[in-house]
Amino acid sequence: MKIHEFQAKEIFSKHGLPIPKGIIAHNAHEAEKAAKEIGTSIVVVKAQVHAGGRGKAGGVKLARSPEEAGTIAAQMIGSRLKTYQNPEGLPINSVLIEEGLDIEREFYVGITLDREVSRPVLMVSAAGGMEIEEIAKTTPELIFKEHIDPVLGLMPYQARKIAFKLDLKDKSLISQFMKIVMKLSKMYFDLDASLIEVNPLIKTKNGELICLDAKIDFDDNALFRHKDILEL
Ligand code: ADP
Numbered sequence: 001m002k003i004h005e006f007q008a009k010e011i012f013s014k015h016g017l018p019i020p021k022g023i024i025a026h027n028a029h030e031a032e033k034a035a036k037e038i039g040t041s042i043v044v045v046k047a048q049v050h051a052g053g054r055g056k057a058g059g060v061k062l063a064r065s066p067e068e069a070g071t072i073a074a075q076m077i078g079s080r081l082k083t084y085q086n087p088e089g090l091p092i093n094s095v096l097i098e099e100g101l102d103i104e105r106e107f108y109v110g111i112t113l114d115r116e117v118s119r120p121v122l123m124v125s126a127a128g129g130m131e132i133e134e135i136a137k138t139t140p141e142l143i144f145k146e147h148i149d150p151v152l153g154l155m156p157y158q159a160r161k162i163a164f165k166l167d168l169k170d171k172s173l174i175s176q177f178m179k180i181v182m183k184l185s186k187m188y189f190d191l192d193a194s195l196i197e198v199n200p201l202i203k204t205k206n207g208e209l210i211c212l213d214a215k216i217d218f219d220d221n222a223l224f225r226h227k228d229i230l231e232l
């Protein structure tokens with residue numbers, strides 16, 4: 001089962017993961033109000049559809065004023081977003097209004113089941129923003145992997161190993177990165193997820209790591225254990 005980005009981000013936030021300030025909107029009026037409440041000079045209007053690649057398809061747009069956020073929301077809501085995964089398009093019923101963040105670096109972080117070794121695998125790449133399939137094709141040497149022991153979970157030494165490969169340098173960044181991947185791994189098991197993806201995880205100009213995008217797919221066979229998730 002798939003859920004929307006704003007729903008995944010709510011779950012991320014409950015698990016203590018850093019996400020941008022954001023408010024969901026169902027029409028232009030709500031979008032404008034949300035942008036005012038967020039209060040940053042730039043907000044981002046993000047179409048909520050069950051597909052990736054929204055940025056390239058025109059489903060993620062910058063607005064320089066609350067009025068502009070309202071105008072963009074009016075154009076998006078009620079239309080269909082055609083992405084490379086969904087050529088016939090998916091209906092946009094709501095948009096997430098988010099603070100516009102100053103991006104310095106983008107990383108890819110994903111956890112999914114590696115069927116070849118029957119274990120979950122943490123995959124991280126410094127080539128964030130790109131789809132993992134594309135990174136795997138063009139620069140596979142830039143994807144760092146750690147298999148996760150299903151009994152022990154992700155171990156701090158594994159998180160640290162990847163942090164060093166990403167050349168994060170600064171102590172604070174390494175510590176933030178480790179906390180984030182440890183929490184994502186815990187979430188993967190706690191929620192019976194089949195995929196958790198943060199693409200991109202960003203480093204802001206202020207030296208903070210933030211989950212800019214969030215995707216959680218759930219194992220349908222385990223949903224009976226998660227009534228609250230099923231409601232989403
Ligand atoms: P998708 O993966 O569906 O294209 P993302 O949420 O990853 O959607 O957004 C696409 C791109 O838009 C990001 O890689 C980032 O460059 C930009 N972006 C998204 N949200 C924000 C934000 N809150 N502030 C600044 N830039 C953003």
Ligand code: MG
Nearest residue numbers: 053199200213
């Ligand atoms: Mg993304």
